[in-house]
Amino acid sequence: MDWLKFIGLSFFSDKVAKSAVKRNYFNVALGFILTLVFMFCGLIAADILPFKTHYSSADRFRQFLYNAFSDGPNAVPLTVSDGNIVTDKLVDTFGEDGDAAVYAVNGYNLIIDTRPADAFDDFNAYCVLKDGTKIDYEDFKNRDDAENLNYTFEIEYTKNELILTPELTEKHERYLESLTDDEKISLQYKEIKNSQALSKEEYARAVYKLYVKAYYPDLKKYESSGSAPMLRNYYYNNYVKNGTQNYFILFGDTYTGAFKTNSGLNVQFYGYFAKCADGTVTPTAKGVDNFILNAFDGTVGMSVYMYLMNIIRFIPYIALMPLILALLLFCITRLIKSDCCKGFGAGLKITGSFMWFSALIAGFCTFICGYFTPRNLLFTVALILQFGVLAVRTAEFLIREGIYVKKAPPAAENSVPETAEVNNDTVRG
16 A cells, blocks of 8 residues: 555655655656556557547548549549459549649649559659769660769659560560679579569569669669659659648558648548448548548557557657656755755656656647647657656756755754654655
């Protein structure tokens, strides 16, 4: 019971908090673990739960979606099949004036491209010389003076799917076979060539990826994996990457978008169709709403993973919070001549006793912030809140301790043995 009293009241009572110096570091460790748990729960709640409210209060965005999928003769029919959207419509209001005239409503842009997620883009590669001249990369490689020129390598996505025909695969094979001086590429090609597990299509894809890796300079500027340019990244590199707002992109297995609520809050979101029931999306306002919300619910697993990885990555910084405050607590108590904290360890135990309830408050505030803070800022907000609440409670402790020391009679301070406990400072147990 005494330990439960300490855990439950240490945040609210300086007297109880001071008793932490007589306890072991288990309470500090427990407080830190609970901090991670409450921070994680606050982030997940803030990321997932407010979305329905945001969506419901984005009238212009919903009207834009209704125009595209539920109203009138130009509505795009959507069918869910095995976690994928099936439609024969290809829409790009950014680049096609005809599409923009029909689907670009209320300042929002629409992209529909349900071609396979692993489709390659039939990209163009070129070199830009110092004087601004553009040269096709294949022509550039054939120049005798190529190695001596000062140039920048660039690629241009075309939005056209690259079809790996047998003839094209043979071309890739011939090039890879010619690289006898490159042992690494030759070994990788040999492994692909001798693999019995690859289907004909998988073999062609593997050969093409290796061809791109060997033939072109590093492509990580465009593709995070450094692999062959993917069709979907046409939209990212040409539109989203440039900070585009107010759009909805519908792919075969997922959607992504950004809208503004009636109050002006910018919301970025995405959804997966893996858990959506098979069948035709009802071409009504309610049917479209249910489609958007159900697909968004499919992102819970991804959000859990993302925030879990972020918290693990930031554990050292989260651990620094009580350590910094413990050091300040120790230094300031020395300056004000308080004997409640006779070492850094004692300071850590006291600040550690504040941690779990500080995290509970910060986690709840993070959840509330989810209703008026952009989703991409939530993790930063959670860190600031956690440190802020803990710092405020520590500051309050120091202020109270300073007042107590100032009011304490000098004789009382000098007469108390070092091993004795001042009634205001500690609680036995």
